[in-house]
Amino acid sequence: MTIRHLRIFIAVAEAGTMSGAARELYIAQPTVSQVIGEMEDAYGVQLFERLSKKLYITEAGKQLLQYSRHIVALFDEMERSLRNAGQSVTLRIGATLTVGSCLLAGLLRQFEETHPTIHTRAVVDNSRVIEKMLLEGTLDLALVEGQFSARELIVKPVIRDELVIICGQEHPFAKRTSIRAAELDGQDLILREPGSGTRALFEERMKKLGISLRVKWTCYSSDAILSAAAENLGLGILSKRLAEEKIRQGILKILPVEDMTFSRYFSLVYHRDKFLSKPIQQLIQAISAAGITDSEAEADVQKSL
Numbered sequence: 001m002t003i004r005h006l007r008i009f010i011a012v013a014e015a016g017t018m019s020g021a022a023r024e025l026y027i028a029q030p031t032v033s034q035v036i037g038e039m040e041d042a043y044g045v046q047l048f049e050r051l052s053k054k055l056y057i058t059e060a061g062k063q064l065l066q067y068s069r070h071i072v073a074l075f076d077e078m079e080r081s082l083r084n085a086g087q088s089v090t091l092r093i094g095a096t097l098t099v100g101s102c103l104l105a106g107l108l109r110q111f112e113e114t115h116p117t118i119h120t121r122a123v124v125d126n127s128r129v130i131e132k133m134l135l136e137g138t139l140d141l142a143l144v145e146g147q148f149s150a151r152e153l154i155v156k157p158v159i160r161d162e163l164v165i166i167c168g169q170e171h172p173f174a175k176r177t178s179i180r181a182a183e184l185d186g187q188d189l190i191l192r193e194p195g196s197g198t199r200a201l202f203e204e205r206m207k208k209l210g211i212s213l214r215v216k217w218t219c220y221s222s223d224a225i226l227s228a229a230a231e232n233l234g235l236g237i238l239s240k241r242l243a244e245e246k247i248r249q250g251i252l253k254i255l256p257v258e259d260m261t262f263s264r265y266f267s268l269v270y271h272r273d274k275f276l277s278k279p280i281q282q283l284i285q286a287i288s289a290a291g292i293t294d295s296e297a298e299a300d301v302q303k304s305l
Helices: 003-015 018-025 029-043 059-083 097-102 104-114 127-136 197-208 222-230 240-248 278-289 294-304
Strands: 048-051 054-057 089-095 118-124 141-144 153-168 188-192 214-219 235-239 252-254 263-271
Touching (some): 003 018, 003 029, 003 059, 018 029, 029 059, 054 059, 059 127, 089 097, 089 104, 089 127, 089 278, 097 104, 097 118, 097 235, 097 240, 104 118, 104 278, 118 278, 127 263, 141 278, 153 197, 153 240, 153 278, 188 197, 188 222, 197 235, 214 222, 222 235, 222 240, 222 252, 235 240, 240 252, 263 278
Parallel strands (some): 089 141, 188 214, 188 235
Antiparallel strands (some): 048 054, 141 263, 153 235
16 A cells, blocks of 8 residues: 555545546546555455445545545655755644634744744634644644544643633623623623634533523624624623733723633644654744643643543
């Protein structure tokens, strides 16, 4: 089995047809069919179901696809590293939207200033997308909020954060010094989109208390949450870091919840089989140095259990 076999298999899985993979790779369709047949014979399993001239990947195929993507990405990384030895290196960094909005740019700027031969390329998206990219090997590592459950990923908490509930100055709660969690039941809420780590944490805490959520706005942007809350359209939930400027300006107010806190941490995440090259190790060390200690992280984890 060769890297070429794996590349062709990935192309077929992504295209959904032998002909589509052949066009993508600029090779003949019979060659693609032959390679898939060789792989199925080698492992003694069927990788694709052929039904009505369409291909449907099997469970064995899905398992092989996960390994194939990781192996090919690692091979490509090895080639880039060897060919660029002594030259500049580019690291592929992922971040979830909250982290990308308030932390990532500053961390990467400082890192590139102290490591001039290492360049970074960033992707900022929600938790589901970043997790998928890590599993497929298209990111070297990521800095995220929320929990990733995939067993293939190593998650290291590094920076403490806190979610807060915010409201505009004309909201019915604006003159309150605090509220209780039960008072959130039935309130108009302004939340991040499903798949966001921020939303997942808030929904988990509310579910444990049996509090029903009335989501009035669903936002992919923290700026949209801030604007909607400032217009008194509901209670916004997001990282305190993102609301600080409008709070200082007196546009928004934080509503402390007497019987609940929404503390969490931002975590570094990478694939457990990822080869941690020296540049990647240097970036991990730089981000870790900007955050909490290992003992503080462990204490936070125990509190959340």
